[in-house]
Amino acid sequence: MTLIRNADTAMYEAKNDGRNKYKIYSSAMGNFVDKQLTLEQDLTEAVKTKGQIQVYYQVKIDTQSKNIIGAEALVRWKHPKNGLIFPDDFIYIAESTGLMVELGNNIIEQSILMIKEINELGFSSFKMAINLSARQFEESTLVPFIALTLQKHDIDPSQVEFEITESISMSNLENTLRILTELKTLGVSIAIDDFGTGHSSLAYLKRFPIDTLKIDKSFVMDIVSDEEDRVIAQTIITMAHSLGLTTVAEGVETQEHVNMLQNMECDTLQGYFYSKAIDKEAFIEFFKAYDNK
Numbered sequence: 378m379t380l381i382r383n384a385d386t387a388m389y390e391a392k393n394d395g396r397n398k399y400k401i402y403s404s405a406m407g408n409f410v411d412k413q414l415t416l417e418q419d420l421t422e423a424v425k426t427k428g429q430i431q432v433y434y435q436v437k438i439d440t441q442s443k444n445i446i447g448a449e450a451l452v453r454w455k456h457p458k459n460g461l462i463f464p465d466d467f468i469y470i471a472e473s474t475g476l477m478v479e480l481g482n483n484i485i486e487q488s489i490l491m492i493k494e495i496n497e498l499g500f501s502s503f504k505m506a507i508n509l510s511a512r513q514f515e516e517s518t519l520v521p522f523i524a525l526t527l528q529k530h531d532i533d534p535s536q537v538e539f540e541i542t543e544s545i546s547m548s549n550l551e552n553t554l555r556i557l558t559e560l561k562t563l564g565v566s567i568a569i570d571d572f573g574t575g576h577s578s579l580a581y582l583k584r585f586p587i588d589t590l591k592i593d594k595s596f597v598m599d600i601v602s603d604e605e606d607r608v609i610a611q612t613i614i615t616m617a618h619s620l621g622l623t624t625v626a627e628g629v630e631t632q633e634h635v636n637m638l639q640n641m642e643c644d645t646l647q648g649y650f651y652s653k654a655i656d657k658e659a660f661i662e663f664f665k666a667y668d669n670k
């Protein structure tokens with residue numbers, strides 16, 4: 378039994394490396410697969426257990442007024458043994474095991490409840506950005522679930538924005554277009570995440586009902602020192618505005634970034650310069666202490 382499993386592991390590794398390869402089983406490979414299996418089991422448990430999946434929030438700032446205009450919901454996994462796990466280390470597991478829909482719904486529900494808490498502080502123009510994975514787009518219950526959750530918590534759909542990546546838009550064009558249209562009909566807005574890093578054609582900007590482009594942090598990072606990144610960022614902003622879209626810069630880390638993006642007329646700023654993603658309680662404290670004009 379072990380022999381077969383080890384051979385399978387080696388085959389899997391060889392496939393991962395590309396075609397026509399062979400691999401000799403090593404115990405390190407086995408450890409990797411065992412760890413993945415354990416994580417899979419733990420994640421199945423986590424999505425069912427209250428408190429393990431926690432949504433953190435990173436503030437979004439209006440470039441001109443410097444007021445808080447919203448936040449992005451970023452999921453974290455509080456693993457009972459391994460501590461805090463970041464999304465890049467478990468979203469792919471959720472996607473490959475069929476857990477993504479349940480996990481995604483959990484994230485949507487927590488984020489919408491958070492809007493309610495902020496509204497109760499007397500601030501009703503707060504907009505929450507929620508990431509959607511390609512896997513959630515394949516599920517016909519996505520839009521009804523969102524509609525129901527908004528209704529259940531009495532939240533205006535205009536307070537929610539969904540962030541999708543260019544990879545979603547590519548995989549199944551007709552389905553993507555239909556779901557985006559349904560979401561827009563509901564009254565939520567749509568942003569393209571990591572804009573400029575994917576391989577979508579500019580024609581999709583015309584075909585899809587998009588409201589916002591998020592300039593990927595890889596362009597923002599060197600915006601001060603690298604002429605090319607600066608030109609790319611400026612081009613995205615100018616193009617977005619010509620098409621009637623707004624722009625968000627992510628990965629804003631320094632005052633220089635802020636100044637430059639302000640000169641470029643980028644609408645919204647997000648990054649460590651203002652705050653990392655923080656848990657619900659910390660975000661509410663941050664929000665209360667912030668000097669909104």
Ligand code: C2E
Pocket residue numbers: 435450451452463464465468484508509510570571594627628629630647648649650653654
């Ligand atoms: P993303 O949507 O592009 O999110 C931005 C990532 O950049 C976040 O990492 C955020 O913490 C980080 N970041 C924010 N400001 C700065 C900055 O100033 N400098 C730098 N270097 N990084 C910054 P995080 O939270 O680890 O999330 C990683 C990715 O995981 C996200 O990338 C997103 O694709 C995915 N993800 C996160 N939450 C969710 C979720 O709820 N659902 C889905 N489907 N994916 C999620």
Ligand code: CA
Pocket residue numbers: 449508540570
């Ligand atoms: Ca995002």
Ligand code: CA
Pocket residue numbers: 570571591593594627
């Ligand atoms: Ca991004």
